[in-house]
Amino acid sequence: xxxxxxxxxxxxxxxxxxxxxxxxxxxxxxxxxxxxxxxxxxxxxxxxxxxxxxxxxxxxxxxxxxxxxxxxxxxxxxxxxxxxxxxxxxxxxxxxxxxxxxxxxxxxxxxxxxxxxxxxxxxxxxxxxxxxxxxxxxxxxxxxxxxxxxxxxxxxxxxxxxxxxxxxxxxxxxxxxxxxxxxxxxxxxxxxxxxxxxxxxxxxxxxxxxxxxxxxxxxxxxxxxxxxxxxxxxxxxxxxxxxxxxxxxxxxxxxxxxxxxxxxxxxxxxxxxxxxxxxxxxxxxxxxxxxxxxxxxxxxxxxxxxxxxxxxxxxxxxxxxxxxxxxxxxxxxxxxxxxxxxxxxxxxxxxxxxxxxxxxxxxxxxxxxxxxxxxxxxxxxxxxxxxxxxxxx
Numbered sequence: 208x209x210x211x212x213x214x215x216x217x218x219x220x221x222x223x224x225x226x227x228x229x230x231x232x233x234x235x236x237x238x239x240x241x242x243x244x245x246x247x248x249x250x251x252x253x254x255x256x257x258x259x260x261x262x263x264x265x266x267x268x269x270x271x272x273x274x275x276x277x278x279x280x281x282x283x284x285x286x287x288x289x290x291x292x293x294x295x296x297x298x299x300x301x302x303x304x305x306x307x308x309x310x311x312x313x314x315x316x317x318x319x320x321x322x323x324x325x326x327x328x329x330x331x332x333x334x335x336x337x338x339x340x341x342x343x344x345x346x347x348x349x350x351x352x353x354x355x356x357x358x359x360x361x362x363x364x365x366x367x368x369x370x371x372x373x374x375x376x377x378x379x380x381x382x383x384x385x386x387x388x389x390x391x392x393x394x395x396x397x398x399x400x401x402x403x404x405x406x407x408x409x410x411x412x413x414x415x416x417x418x419x420x421x422x423x424x425x426x427x428x429x430x431x432x433x434x435x436x437x438x439x440x441x442x443x444x445x446x447x448x449x450x451x452x453x454x455x456x457x458x459x460x461x462x463x464x465x466x467x468x469x470x471x472x473x474x475x476x477x478x479x480x481x482x483x484x485x486x487x488x489x490x491x492x493x494x495x496x497x498x499x500x501x502x503x504x505x506x507x508x509x510x511x512x513x514x515x516x517x518x519x520x521x522x523x524x525x526x527x528x529x530x531x532x533x534x535x536x537x538x539x540x541x542x543x544x545x546x547x548x549x550x551x552x553x554x555x556x557x558x559x560x561x562x563x564x565x566x567x568x569x570x571x572x573x574x575x576x577x578x579x580x581x582x583x584x585x586x587x588x589x590x591x592x593x594x595x596x597x598x599x600x
Contacts, residue, residue: 230383232379240475244316246338251348257285258344259289265404265515268510270404271404277406287402290401291310291321291403294308294342307523318373318376319391320369320371323336323368326364331351336349349468350426354462366443368421369440384484409449411449420456421440424456424459432467434473435478534567535566537568559577
């Protein structure tokens, strides 16, 4: 076993909660060092985006259908960003206020940042790299450059880059923070997928790139521009059609400027030090290209729904539920489960889901495990106490 993999397993075991103890964290909220939830780049040109609240969107039920592709314009780009990483609402309690965003985040801490690598657009004759600033719904211009890369791409294509500021999660969750950061990166990715579908666009995660490549494209290797570390996560090609995940970015990488404009705002006056966090960041930032096997799955016919934007903008965490109203039917529950039939796992669904089921009509409340491949079913049966478990096929 190589050293990086050993570090990953060590981190997983060390940061698990158990019946005897919680994983290590500060144990209280250090409000003096609470990170700013909004990244901004100083001394950059800002492009204000038009709000898309009045735009009509397809019913949510139709998002898995083949919808006509919208042209790549300022207005469509604005909608794409607003209904993925944008603000859905502001909440107020006493003298405190905080934003709720379209992309889900553990603890509403939002470690994920997004960047746009664009062909000549927005009255700019050059290719550009922008940071999306959701607080003011605007783009911040970080780089301009010439490249032949877009000539071989479908018209209307561009690239989204995702990164994470782990400190935002460390502040609350201590050693477990990297777990939540990875979870939120997945939330951000799929938020972009949903928002793209509203416009008839396709998203492909680019796997023929290394961590170093992504870091270069997003300018995160320019350490003097940052106080807190920001780590690269993934690149997504957005296009009117699905592209090859092994697409080469060689010509683009060759033309990326060595120095970007602007410096990132300082999110906290100081930071807590957790030795295990930089260790796991380094171990998972290896320069190996991703190998992803994407399996298609059949989506059952769904019931009519409201507009996509209404579904996205009204996403909330559940704190208190009305016992008389907060239930779903067994058919609706099974429909949700249909959505995880597919896999991004080359080992074919080796990740199984643990579900707390409550207030589902005709389903007994309790703890369920959705076993996603038959290979592991017998192992689960062996490990569990038959006196307390029921196995359904």
